[in-house]
Amino acid sequence: MESFRLMCNDAIRIGLAxxxxxxxxxxxxxxxxxxxxxxxxxxxxxxxxxxAGILAARKKSISRGFPTKNPCLSKLLLVSCxxxxxxxxxxxxxxxxxxxxxxxxxxxxxxxxxQTGVKVRSFTLTERSLSLxxxxxxxxxxxxxxxxxxxxxxxxTVGNAEQVTSYDVSKTVEIxxxxxxxxxxFRRNDVRIRKKLAAxxxxxxxxxxxxxxxxxxxxxxxxxxxKKQAIAFEDITDIRKLYRTGNxxxxxxxxxxxxxxFAELKRQVEYKAAWEGVPVITLTKGETRGITMDCVRCxxxxxxxxxxxxxxxxxxxxxxxxxxxDRDPIAVMNISRRAWLRxxxxxxxxxxxxxxxx
Ligand SMILES: [Zn+2]
Numbered sequence: 001m002e003s004f005r006l007m008c009n010d011a012i013r014i015g016l017a018x019x020x021x022x023x024x025x026x027x028x029x030x031x032x033x034x035x036x037x038x039x040x041x042x043x044x045x046x047x048x049x050x051x052a053g054i055l056a057a058r059k060k061s062i063s064r065g066f067p068t069k070n071p072c073l074s075k076l077l078l079v080s081c082x083x084x085x086x087x088x089x090x091x092x093x094x095x096x097x098x099x100x101x102x103x104x105x106x107x108x109x110x111x112x113x114x115q116t117g118v119k120v121r122s123f124t125l126t127e128r129s130l131s132l133x134x135x136x137x138x139x140x141x142x143x144x145x146x147x148x149x150x151x152x153x154x155x156x157t158v159g160n161a162e163q164v165t166s167y168d169v170s171k172t173v174e175i176x177x178x179x180x181x182x183x184x185x186f187r188r189n190d191v192r193i194r195k196k197l198a199a200x201x202x203x204x205x206x207x208x209x210x211x212x213x214x215x216x217x218x219x220x221x222x223x224x225x226x227k228k229q230a231i232a233f234e235d236i237t238d239i240r241k242l243y244r245t246g247n248x249x250x251x252x253x254x255x256x257x258x259x260x261x262f263a264e265l266k267r268q269v270e271y272k273a274a275w276e277g278v279p280v281i282t283l284t285k286g287e288t289r290g291i292t293m294d295c296v297r298c299x300x301x302x303x304x305x306x307x308x309x310x311x312x313x314x315x316x317x318x319x320x321x322x323x324x325x326d327r328d329p330i331a332v333m334n335i336s337r338r339a340w341l342r343x344x345x346x347x348x349x350x351x352x353x354x355x356x357x358x
Contacts, residue, residue: 001076001077001078001125001126001127002076003037003039003043004039004043004046004047004076004077004078004079005073005074005075005076005077006037007034007037007039007043007044007047007048008047008048008050008051008054008073009051009072009073010030010033010034011026011030011034011047011048011050011051011052012051012054012055012070012071012072012073014026014029014030014033015029015030015051015052015055016055016070020055021052021055021056021058021059022052022056023048023049023052026048026051026052026055027045027048030048030051031044031045031048034047034048039096040083040094040095040096042080042081042082042083042094043078043079043080045082046079046080046081046082046122047079049079050073050079051073054071054073055071057071058071075126076126076127077124077125077126078093078124078125078126079122079123079124079125080093080094080122080123081121081122081133082094084120084123085100086105086113086120089104089105089110090102090103090104090105091103091105091123091130091132093123093125103125103130105130109132112134113132113134115136117136117137117138118134118135118136119134119135119136120132120133120134121133121134121135136275138274138275138276138277139277140277140279141225141228141276141277141278141279142228143228143229143230143278143279143343144227144228144229145160145162145227145228145229145230145336145340146160146229146230146231146232146281146335146336146337146339146340146343147159147160147220147223147224147227147229147230147231147232147332147336148160148232148234148331148332148333148334148335148336148337148339149220149231149232149233149234149265149269149332149335150234150292150328150331150332150335151233151234151236151262151265151266152328153173153256153257153260154168154169154170154173155167155168155169155170155328156169156216156220156265157328157329157331157332158220158223158332159329159332159333159336160229160332160333160336160337160340161296161333161336161337164328164329164332164333165223166328167216167219169212169213169216171212172209172212172213172261173256175205175208175209176205176209176255176256176259177256179201179202179204179205180255180259182201183197183198183201183202186198209261209264210264210268213261213264213265213268214268216265217265217268217269217272218272220269221269221272221273221276221278224273224276224278225276225278229278230278230279230280230281230339230343231269231273231278231279231280231281232280232281232282232283232335232336232338232339233266233269233280233281233282233283233335234282234283234288234331234335235282235283235284235285235288236262237263239257239262240257240258242257243257243258266282279343281339281342281343283335283338283339283342287338287342288334288335288338291331291334291335291338292327292330292331292334293316294330294334295318295320295321295325295330296325296329296330296333296334296337297318297320297321298318298320298321299320300318300319300320300321302316302317302318302325302330303316303317303318303319304316304317305317305324312324314326314327314328315327316330
């Protein structure tokens with residue numbers, strides 16, 4: 001592990017000096033240099049690969065405008081995607097000269113990796129843990145429709161024209177609020193301690209929120225699988241721009257909106273869907289512009305209720321159909337319809353043919 005760390009840091013140094021962050025270039029520059037380490041060559045390649053990952057992350061931070069220090073690998077670890085074996089319930093870690101060190105695997109891990117089609121691609125060993133990276137070839141399922149997903153602060157609405165389900169996630173707002181008020185109550189005049197405490201409360205919040213969203217994403221995938229539907233999201237990546245200082249909103253509102261974990265649900269749904277072969281589509285901003293404000297039945301532009309109209313909270317008025325409709329189902333039905341059009345046209349994009357056609 002120590003050699004691995006040193007090799008990785010050597011590769012990072014060389015990569016920084018030679019301004020290389022791709023695996024190919026970095027391998028060319030560093031592989032010869034790592035010759036002085038007496039370790040199996042599989043680890044040299046993996047150390048270079050790890051270094052390339054670290055350098056790429058640094059590059060990404062810089063391009064996003066976050067200055068970084070010179071990176072280095074400080075944790076002791078060992079990664080390899082070559083030459084390891086799994087035999088008799090143990091992971092055999094290569095030590096060179098055809099010698100191996102066995103690490104026993106527990107029943108859960110063995111059950112997971114013995115599923116049909118699952119291949120172990122690499123292992124990561126640290127002082128206290130062992131992770132296996134597994135892969136599975138999954139065939140994409142044939143689908144007959146699309147479930148639209150509309151992510152809101154207090155609910156996640158999922159469905160299509162046939163059925164709409166709403167999941168209550170207001171607990172995540174509560175959790176975020178509690179965390180904020182706890183962190184705000186720290187009075188000690190030591191920024192390091194405050195930072196540490198805030199970080200630990202933040203992690204706790206993240207875990208609790210993740211658990212709630214896990215339940216939601218699990219049942220979304222189950223529904224998609226049973227009903228043979230694809231899943232469609234709306235692209236809301238830049239939504240935080242709406243809640244920045246100086247946008248005329250209150251601190252509480254901005255705080256709430258900025259701790260809204262909208263990306264986490266998508267992340268979970270995407271990886272679970274990939275595992276099940278359920279296709280996931282993200283509609284571009286262009287494709288979804290304004291669709292949350294179009295009537296599902298007649299395509300008429302919908303109107304917001306007047307301010308202070310409590311009876312029609314989160315509802316919209318259609319002048320064409322002369323009726324109120326709930327905001328969230330409208331969004332998911334529109335997302336589902338647009339996504340299905342894109343799906344049918346395959347690569348042709350959503351097309352304009354749906355305009356005006358309910
Ligand atoms: Zn209408």
